[in-house]
Amino acid sequence: MDFLFDYIAHNTYWTILLIIHGLLAVALLGALTHQAMSVLVPVRQAAGSAGFVTRFRAVPAPGYAAAVCVLWIATFIFGAWIYSEYRIYVRIPIEQAGFWKTQGSFEMKEHLATIGLGLLPIYWYLWKNSGNADYQSARKWVTVYLAGACWFIFLVGKVVNNVRGFGS
Amino acid sequence: MSTTAHTAPAATTAKSLASSGKFKTFAVVFGFSTAALYVACDMMGWPLFSYHPATNRLEWFYAPPRKGEGPVMYWYGWTATSMLGAATLGVLATFLPEQLTRRIPLALVWIVPGPGDPTAVLFADAVLDALAQG
Numbered sequence: 001m002d003f004l005f006d007y008i009a010h011n012t013y014w015t016i017l018l019i020i021h022g023l024l025a026v027a028l029l030g031a032l033t034h035q036a037m038s039v040l041v042p043v044r045q046a047a048g049s050a051g052f053v054t055r056f057r058a059v060p061a062p063g064y065a066a067a068v069c070v071l072w073i074a075t076f077i078f079g080a081w082i083y084s085e086y087r088i089y090v091r092i093p094i095e096q097a098g099f100w101k102t103q104g105s106f107e108m109k110e111h112l113a114t115i116g117l118g119l120l121p122i123y124w125y126l127w128k129n130s131g132n133a134d135y136q137s138a139r140k141w142v143t144v145y146l147a148g149a150c151w152f153i154f155l156v157g158k159v160v161n162n163v164r165g166f167g168s
Numbered sequence: 169m170s171t172t173a174h175t176a177p178a179a180t181t182a183k184s185l186a187s188s189g190k191f192k193t194f195a196v197v198f199g200f201s202t203a204a205l206y207v208a209c210d211m212m213g214w215p216l217f218s219y220h221p222a223t224n225r226l227e228w229f230y231a232p233p234r235k236g237e238g239p240v241m242y243w244y245g246w247t248a249t250s251m252l253g254a255a256t257l258g259v260l261a262t263f264l265p266e267q268l269t270r271r272i273p274l275a276l277v278w279i280v281p282g283p284g285d286p287t288a289v290l291f292a293d294a295v296l297d298a299l300a301q302g
Binding site for chain 1: 182185191196219239243246247254275277278281285
């Protein structure tokens with residue numbers, strides 16, 4: 001990778017990776033939120049013209065499963081890639097400033113990202129068999145868990161970036 | 169030019185995986201085992217390898233920080249240990265008889281990572297505290 005730094009500044013390189021990581025996370029968050037809403041408050045019948053919230057949860061949820069898996073893996077890889085830079089240039093100043101809650105939240109973020117990764121095969125299987133009523137409860141709670149984890153991971157990433165991220 | 173519609177190989181593989189009982193067994197066991205093993209790896213200090221980001225040095229298993237070489241990272245190692253361990257358990261589970269694997273509760277895939285992991289951490293903390301106090 002060192003040859004890249006002949007053409008691009010060190011900060012720019014890591015900033016590009018961070019932005020890609022963030023954009024992938026936004027796409028993942030959107031997909032999982034749609035899916036979680038569709039299982040938590042499913043649309044039962046069309047009564048009159050559908051409003052924004054109804055349309056938001058009336059998505060064809062099974063079609064999101066493969067995309068969610070690909071996005072989680074891609075976001076995870078980019079996150080793991082920039083993590084080594086975070087460990088030196090972000091976490092050490094966070095520790096020096098005594099932002100222990102921020103640092104602890106980031107540790108939860110890394111735990112949830114790995115645990116979520118492990119859930120992807122069963123999540124995919126449950127959605128590929130979305131017609132099977134026996135899987136309804138597991139499908140619902142695995143999806144809600146992943147969506148909740150994704151929201152937590154995303155918001156902690158945002159807070160850490162605010163503490164010491166882009167351009168610092 | 170042929171106009172015959174072909175099913176893409178990837179789609180065929182996905183369809184057969186989605187209808188495979190063995191894949192379901194693997195995925196269920198892999199799902200809850202990753203969550204359980206990851207917490208165990210973190211609490212017990214079982215990384216498959218340790219990474220020193222400042223010097224790009226990799227060491228097998230747990231390695232303490234080296235003087236003058238900055239911090240050590242264990243997360244990559246915990247992830248590797250838990251993924252490999254869970255994959256091994258998942259593959260082994262596929263060799264079990266079907267009447268046995270059918271009894272594995274599907275709810276474990278959200279109970280273990282959801283309420284299970286924090287409860288286990290609190291319990292382990294309490295036990296370790298009690299042991300430390302004699």
